[in-house]
Amino acid sequence: MKNLILALGLSLVLVTSVSAHHNWAAAYDVNGDIEIEGVVSEIVWRNPHVIMYFTVDQGTPNEKIYSTESNSVAALARMDVTQDLVAVGTKVRVAGYPSRTKDDDIFMNHLLLQDEQREIVFLRTAEPRWPEESTRIGSADYAHGLNAQEDFSERPTSIFSVWTTIFDGEGSHRAMRFPSDVYNIDYAEQRGTGNCVSKDVWGQMGSPYPMQIVDNNDGTITVHIEEHDTIRTVHMNIDHDDPGTVKNNLGYSTGRFVGDTLLMTTTFEGSNSPIQIHESFTLSNDHNHLNYSQVLVNPESDELPTVNAKWWEFQPNSYLQPYDCIDHPQFDGQL
Known part of the structure; x- marks a missing residue:
């Protein structure tokens, strides 16, 4: 192995920013908006992104299944958004960014649990969408450093x-x-x-x-x-x-x-x-x-x-959890 003496004052090499493994902003129209109502038909609560499927107009000739992906489990756990909040069969309203290539795929930012009048906010930068008819689930305080240790x-x-x-x-x-x-x-x-x-x-x-x-x-x-x-x-x-x-x-x-x-x-x-x-x-x-x-x-x-x-x-009560990534075909545009 060659020895290398690193001189003080090295010029910084200008390079491109690190991007996420899955560029959802390229797959979804972040300036668009879509909203659907239906029932939860499937949940895949795993990294790198939570995946859910929703059936709209179930049991009718217009029945349609929408696929969605959203934030990571790693991020959602720190927002107090956990898998037990939603179950298959739950009546919901969903809103988010429409796919750039498919009419049945959404990047989900908001999910309203209609019978419970509670709204899950999946995106750390998003505000509640239905504040007048529901209470918010999910806080971005941890992600934004608002839980600092003052002592x-x-x-x-x-x-x-x-x-x-x-x-x-x-x-x-x-x-x-x-x-x-x-x-x-x-x-x-x-x-x-x-x-x-x-x-x-x-x-x-x-x-x-x-x-x-x-x-x-x-x-x-x-x-x-x-x-x-x-x-x-x-x-x-x-x-x-x-x-x-x-x-x-x-x-x-x-x-x-x-x-x-x-x-x-x-x-x-x-x-x-x-x-x-x-x-x-x-x-x-x-x-x-x-x-x-x-x-x-x-x-x-x-x-x-x-x-x-x-x-x-440093933030109090911080922790690490298993990442448990799943290589799901949703991320490859196969579904």
Whole structure:
């Protein structure tokens, strides 16, 4: 592995923003609006997007089935929107963005439980659609960082905690950038299939969902990102000599502390790639943020390293949950 000395003052490489695995804004008309009434006929409550089917004019010659997708389970759980709120056979009213290609497909933003007079708001930026006839279910306070820990004594004293991306927070949400094609890796093993294939680990660090750093007290640290159940093992205080045993996009990582800052190096010998990632994690002075930097290097390219940075925030009662992604044909436009 070639050694590389990273000089201070590297110019930032301008690259395109990281996009989601499934570009729903391209599949649906976000300036359009469609509303239907019917009954729930099927529910698939899984990441990367909740899927529901609704039957309109059931039992009549005009009967029609609509497919919908919406926010992720990972996001909805933090909005207090859970699967037990709705069941097959429930009478509902649905509103959202119409498909650009089909007349029976919707990106669902609102669902009115007609018999209960309650409205589920699926999109964190949306306001209730039927406020005069229902009460709202779903809050975006967590996503927008409105549950902050005001008591300094209750904040973390180290990087070892659960940390949350703040949506629309400058430098936190959508802060990470894609590098150029010189950083493409043909991994020996994939993590996930179809729409559940996980991102390159440098992109995974920009996930909008929580992450956690854990000291395993056995010479290793775990960096756990909820999205795609990404669990990175960091071997502490040893020379970085990649044995080539990690053949997927997690790579092989070593780390050490310089003061209170965790420094990590990750390589990909298991996929015969020269790519290196150099990362740092530092607790902010107010103990409320985890500051992160990332330098992506290809020693075999003349291109400048790609430099990224972001931060996470501490919020009380934060947690990680299994991502449990399902590769459903709805996401491929097959239904």
